[in-house]
Amino acid sequence: MKKIIGVCACPAGIAHTYMAAESLERYGRKLGYEVKIETNGAGGVENRLDEDDIKNADFVIIAADTSVETERFIGKPLIETSVSEAVRNAANIFEKIANKDVEIYKGGR
Amino acid sequence: MDLINENLIQINVMLKDKNEVINELAEMLYNDERTCNKEGLIQDILKREEEFSTSMGLGVAIPHAHTEHVNKPSLIFIKLSEAISWGNDDNVELIFGIANPSTNISNDHLKILAELARKLMDDEFRGKLVSIEDKKEALKIVSFLNNCI
Numbered sequence: 001m002k003k004i005i006g007v008c009a010c011p012a013g014i015a016h017t018y019m020a021a022e023s024l025e026r027y028g029r030k031l032g033y034e035v036k037i038e039t040n041g042a043g044g045v046e047n048r049l050d051e052d053d054i055k056n057a058d059f060v061i062i063a064a065d066t067s068v069e070t071e072r073f074i075g076k077p078l079i080e081t082s083v084s085e086a087v088r089n090a091a092n093i094f095e096k097i098a099n100k101d102v103e104i105y106k107g108g109r
Numbered sequence: 110m111d112l113i114n115e116n117l118i119q120i121n122v123m124l125k126d127k128n129e130v131i132n133e134l135a136e137m138l139y140n141d142e143r144t145c146n147k148e149g150l151i152q153d154i155l156k157r158e159e160e161f162s163t164s165m166g167l168g169v170a171i172p173h174a175h176t177e178h179v180n181k182p183s184l185i186f187i188k189l190s191e192a193i194s195w196g197n198d199d200n201v202e203l204i205f206g207i208a209n210p211s212t213n214i215s216n217d218h219l220k221i222l223a224e225l226a227r228k229l230m231d232d233e234f235r236g237k238l239v240s241i242e243d244k245k246e247a248l249k250i251v252s253f254l255n256n257c258i
Contacts, residue, residue, distance in 0.1 A: 012161035014219055015171055018226035026230060043219055087166055087230075 003034040004097070005053050006061035009068045010083045014041035020063045020086035027090035040068055059097050060105070061086070071107055078105035112221070112255050113184040115244045116141040121190040130193070131155060131172055134185050134206040143183050143208070150178040150208065162196025168239075169229055170195045173207035173218055182217045182258050183208045186251055188241055203238055220257040
């Protein structure tokens, strides 16, 4: 099973962050992926991605309206998007993954 | 000590904009003896709105405040008869108001927000909300949030 990991982060508080995480988790699982999403909200970091999660991941989704630590994802196929896109349009994000329309993250942002 | 009761629910009510909704929230909390300072409460909710709009993008807004002007954690549910514009969402029909006393250091409002936010991504749950016809039904559907406090 392909594994997708991600980070959702929103400066506006926690509600959007959780909605984005839930949206990606639901949609990904519906398509048969294993999904783990870290949330960086006003409540701090939850469900933190560990080294194994990152090592075993096939794709990374960053849905953030603020900066998140991305150096840890260097070398991984990574999609960057906004929190609202993850909430409203998870289908688009997963379509890019299905089409392999994803670049390898090289860091240095 | 319930988070929500039928006094804190309105179904198919007509309110024309965000300010009317927030005034109504304060009025409902006042009538249920949860605040004795409507004006102070309104100001606290508006202040939070100014920092960042609480419209969620799916026809739902969650105005909220951690405020000295309520005496217990409270949840309000309003289903509007006609959608209104709210922040960057011009089609808000469902309102969840959350007020948590500032004396309550347990951040109950954040727990409620988190639980509600995740649940809102469930199409079936949103479908149930928009088809609610009366207060009793509404209370049943949102009562799971009582477990957050």
